[in-house]
Amino acid sequence: MTAQVVQSDSAISASCAGDEPAFRTAAGIPVVFQSLPPPEGLATGNPALLRLHLEYWQLHLLRDFDQLLCLEGLSGVEHLPHQIETVRKVLRRFRGRVLLADEVGLGKTIEACLLLREYLLRGLARRVLILVPTPLVSQWREELASKFHLEFSTPPRTGAADRLHFWQNTDRVLVSMAFAKSRKRAELVTEVPWDLVIVDEAHHCKNRATQNWRLVNALKRRHLFLLSATPVQNNLLELYNLLTLLEPGHLKTETDFKRQYVRRGNPRDPRNRERLRSLLGEVMVRNTRSLVQMDLPARYAQTILAEPQGEEAALYEMLNGYLRRRRAPLDAIGGKRLIGDEGEETVVVSAVEDDTLPITREAAPAGAGLPPLGRRQLSTLLLAAGSHAGALAQSLENIAGDDPAAAPLLEQARRVGRTAKDERFLELLRQSRGQKMLVFATFRRTLEHLQQLMTREGVPFATYSGAESEGEKDAAVAAFREQLPVMLCSESGGEGRNLQFANTLVNFDLPWNPMRIEQRVGRIHRIGQTRDVFIFNLCTAGSLEARILALLDEKIRMFELVVGEVGSILGNLQGGEEFETLVLDLWLRSHDDRDLQQSFDSLGQSLLDAQEDYLRTKQLDEALFGEEFQ
Amino acid sequence: MTAAVQDRLHSLATTLLEHRGALVDWPAADRPGTVMLPPEVAVAAGAANEVVSLACEPSEGGLTVNLAGDFLEWSGRLLAGVPSVGAFRVRDLYLKRTEVEERIRRTFGWLNAKVQFREARETTVEYHTWRFHAALNSEDRWETCFAVSLNAVSGVEVELPDPLGLWELQPQSAPRAKAATSYPRATDMARRRVLRLSAAFLDRMDARLGRDRKRLHDYYHALLRESEKKKARGHAPPDPEKLEATRRAVSLELRRKLAELDERYAIAAALRPVVLIRTEVPVLAVDLSVYRKQAHRKHTVYWNPLIKQFEPLCCSRCGQGAFAAAFSNETVEPICQKCIQHDQEGKGRQV
Numbered sequence: 001m002t003a004q005v006v007q008s009d010s011a012i013s014a015s016c017a018g019d020e021p022a023f024r025t026a027a028g029i030p031v032v033f034q035s036l037p038p039p040e041g042l043a044t045g046n047p048a049l050l051r052l053h054l055e056y057w058q059l060h061l062l063r064d065f066d067q068l069l070c071l072e073g074l075s076g077v078e079h080l081p082h083q084i085e086t087v088r089k090v091l092r093r094f095r096g097r098v099l100l101a102d103e104v105g106l107g108k109t110i111e112a113c114l115l116l117r118e119y120l121l122r123g124l125a126r127r128v129l130i131l132v133p134t135p136l137v138s139q140w141r142e143e144l145a146s147k148f149h150l151e152f153s154t155p156p157r158t159g160a161a162d163r164l165h166f167w168q169n170t171d172r173v174l175v176s177m178a179f180a181k182s183r184k185r186a187e188l189v190t191e192v193p194w195d196l197v198i199v200d201e202a203h204h205c206k207n208r209a210t211q212n213w214r215l216v217n218a219l220k221r222r223h224l225f226l227l228s229a230t231p232v233q234n235n236l237l238e239l240y241n242l243l244t245l246l247e248p249g250h251l252k253t254e255t256d257f258k259r260q261y262v263r264r265g266n267p268r269d270p271r272n273r274e275r276l277r278s279l280l281g282e283v284m285v286r287n288t289r290s291l292v293q294m295d296l297p298a299r300y301a302q303t304i305l306a307e308p309q310g311e312e313a314a315l316y317e318m319l320n321g322y323l324r325r326r327r328a329p330l331d332a333i334g335g336k337r338l339i340g341d342e343g344e345e346t347v348v349v350s351a352v353e354d355d356t357l358p359i360t361r362e363a364a365p366a367g368a369g370l371p372p373l374g375r376r377q378l379s380t381l382l383l384a385a386g387s388h389a390g391a392l393a394q395s396l397e398n399i400a401g402d403d404p405a406a407a408p409l410l411e412q413a414r415r416v417g418r419t420a421k422d423e424r425f426l427e428l429l430r431q432s433r434g435q436k437m438l439v440f441a442t443f444r445r446t447l448e449h450l451q452q453l454m455t456r457e458g459v460p461f462a463t464y465s466g467a468e469s470e471g472e473k474d475a476a477v478a479a480f481r482e483q484l485p486v487m488l489c490s491e492s493g494g495e496g497r498n499l500q501f502a503n504t505l506v507n508f509d510l511p512w513n514p515m516r517i518e519q520r521v522g523r524i525h526r527i528g529q530t531r532d533v534f535i536f537n538l539c540t541a542g543s544l545e546a547r548i549l550a551l552l553d554e555k556i557r558m559f560e561l562v563v564g565e566v567g568s569i570l571g572n573l574q575g576g577e578e579f580e581t582l583v584l585d586l587w588l589r590s591h592d593d594r595d596l597q598q599s600f601d602s603l604g605q606s607l608l609d610a611q612e613d614y615l616r617t618k619q620l621d622e623a624l625f626g627e628e629f630q
Numbered sequence: 631m632t633a634a635v636q637d638r639l640h641s642l643a644t645t646l647l648e649h650r651g652a653l654v655d656w657p658a659a660d661r662p663g664t665v666m667l668p669p670e671v672a673v674a675a676g677a678a679n680e681v682v683s684l685a686c687e688p689s690e691g692g693l694t695v696n697l698a699g700d701f702l703e704w705s706g707r708l709l710a711g712v713p714s715v716g717a718f719r720v721r722d723l724y725l726k727r728t729e730v731e732e733r734i735r736r737t738f739g740w741l742n743a744k745v746q747f748r749e750a751r752e753t754t755v756e757y758h759t760w761r762f763h764a765a766l767n768s769e770d771r772w773e774t775c776f777a778v779s780l781n782a783v784s785g786v787e788v789e790l791p792d793p794l795g796l797w798e799l800q801p802q803s804a805p806r807a808k809a810a811t812s813y814p815r816a817t818d819m820a821r822r823r824v825l826r827l828s829a830a831f832l833d834r835m836d837a838r839l840g841r842d843r844k845r846l847h848d849y850y851h852a853l854l855r856e857s858e859k860k861k862a863r864g865h866a867p868p869d870p871e872k873l874e875a876t877r878r879a880v881s882l883e884l885r886r887k888l889a890e891l892d893e894r895y896a897i898a899a900a901l902r903p904v905v906l907i908r909t910e911v912p913v914l915a916v917d918l919s920v921y922r923k924q925a926h927r928k929h930t931v932y933w934n935p936l937i938k939q940f941e942p943l944c945c946s947r948c949g950q951g952a953f954a955a956a957f958s959n960e961t962v963e964p965i966c967q968k969c970i971q972h973d974q975e976g977k978g979r980q981v
Contacts, residue, residue, distance in 0.1 A: 023825060027836035029768070031897040033821055038813040038903050043717035045801020047794045049649065050716045053905045055642050056709055057763040057775050062635060062697065072688075072698030095769060095838070121698055124771055193893070222769070222894050248887060249849025255856050469690075 070117035096223030125195035202226035206238035235267030301559030306420035387509035389416035391443035436502035465490035572610035719910035739954035786944035850884035927962035
């Protein structure tokens, strides 16, 4: 079900100018009436039919702000009381211009999306622009669609995005800040009016001299939501700059602000705290964990490396060779960004309309006269290989028809029986007897394989995936809760369900995007969980997944972070790429395993830097706002 | 959503779907039901199949009847096929002819003319009751529903009771589709009504705009003052060109922000005629001869049995009802006191 803008309201804003003579209020606000044609047609003598019309419009009136519309029809969103309270507050008090500065993990994105839905449903907004850091574009798009039933357009990776037509005619745009702020596009984005603008990780607009700040400041917008858990990163002026975007003059001039609120010699330490807090309270909402009593138990992660042997090892060897032969030549990839999948936007390549094109156009055909594989094909094959030989075989089937060189690889994948990961998984099952275990796999073929494996081993299980009906899903969750020790889940499995009765999670395979891993963990590590949570990550030694895990687990200790912190760290990553894009780029650019490892080491260093940035800022914000601020 | 709202939604959905030919089995709002839809209705409702479930809570593949989903959208599409003009008559109302002249004398005031009573006759007049939905969209939003009833002959607004609530109401025997001539007058009345009903909202918008304007003025003027101060305190003389450029930039930015603010607060008003109820009512029409200087003209006033009083005359300038009226010199048209006052003040017509 897609949330719709109320018909009558969208018509108003579309044609308010010049329809009818304007009245003016005492302060001179023009009131422009748009009248619609009178009802026509044969008259009825049945009052009940007329009452249908009247009742229909009376029901429109029922939607006052005491009753939030955004909550109805949302099945996959677990909204918490503080989020609902924030939505109400923003609707009533903040008049659609607010800095949502909840601590990490408390659901600022949910709050913003609830507000967005409310504004759309009430007809308070029609044209919406969402600006986010590049690594978070896909997550936003998915959450908007799957949880809030809101479809947003991402600008195409073609010249069309550089024409006014796209920005004028697309009512809901989700775009990365990096893409929108380029001079040419910034002119277009700021030329058209927006009813609502949402800026995620808004601390990137902390500096008035940056393109980010200037872009948001120049936008013609009616309502503005800024989202940042860490609005102050280095000094209080950053907060001043953010709030100036919301309400210029709310904190007076910069000189006034410094004089009144910034301690000389220490720009991080505010003077007149109470007065500042009171002013901030008019434009900012900050929920803290202690305030909303949302402290979750600890979580512990363990990586289980499976060393492939025999046929399986040979398969990976063959695959690696095959993929390296069929990728674009390295000189064609160079240092430039590559033509990517949906959602990648920072491409500076000329008009390319086709997503399925190989990674570069200039690239000479590689291997057996065939064109290089496209990014999507490459990443699917690499991900499938990281999941299971069965999933890889299925992915290869699509290629083998065109490329005879893939046939032996396909045969090899089919020959692989029980994999090293299977063995380690079964060991884990045996060790974890008595525990409720949630097992995630990305590929359907992998899920099927796990079903067969567990049936052969006599381990009872439930399955929760997109293939099951709602009733079957309900039954699966009930059976898992009541009696079964294991539930197999696909990527979207269990979202919005209460699965906190389980405290063990197994990633049989691993998405490349850390946010997706975080979403999986969030199924059991959430409000209502009373026990420590254990996460087991299975991966094949030497695989891309193993390298990603090494980065996330060993470098930034992702699995021990508070929910939501990964997003903040990724948002701080320089370069503004989706994480999975980065991973694929590293693979594509590497000559061999050593080369690849060096690239991953370098990425790890960037992640560490981003984490340090985040932690430093977090400390500062905690000191500044304290626990009592809301 | 409260149970009462659920019941109302349930009732609307059931009646509407049945009217459009669907077979509905949905006995209670708190439990899901089933509906068999004609193909064109299934398409309009966006239903996946012709037999689907129907419930207030969202269900996979079924139609959801609540305020947040797409119910109001698809039911709006279905309503487009439901007549929104009603033609009725009210019969057997008692019309008393006695003391008519005396009553007219007590009810009306003739400010500049002589008026002569001619005759009182029983007749039938059609009243048009327009039901509107109005919405004002600005920085905030306001909406309401209301009715405007007009005497279709005289054009004057009459405060009629809701015709659909009259027990004497009957369908017209042979209703015809005819153009609603009263619509321009009704929308004019409705606009005034909207402005009156939304007065508190408009005041609130005014106050907010005033505050926001002041904040911007204060801020940008302070910025200007600061640049001046720097000039005074600086040891080296400031570059006048640079200073002027700053002044221009600040002033430009202020203008831009103020324009943005005005745009944000501009009020777009939508006036949607929802239903027209045409009601034939037996009335007592009283013909009067009005003499003004050398001219004279016949006017009719109506005694309305539903409100049990005479209806006002219709001001020829503003269309408002008037019991105390003056008349124009040549055409002997009635003019209300407000219009006369405005004429005298030379202000012309105002709302």
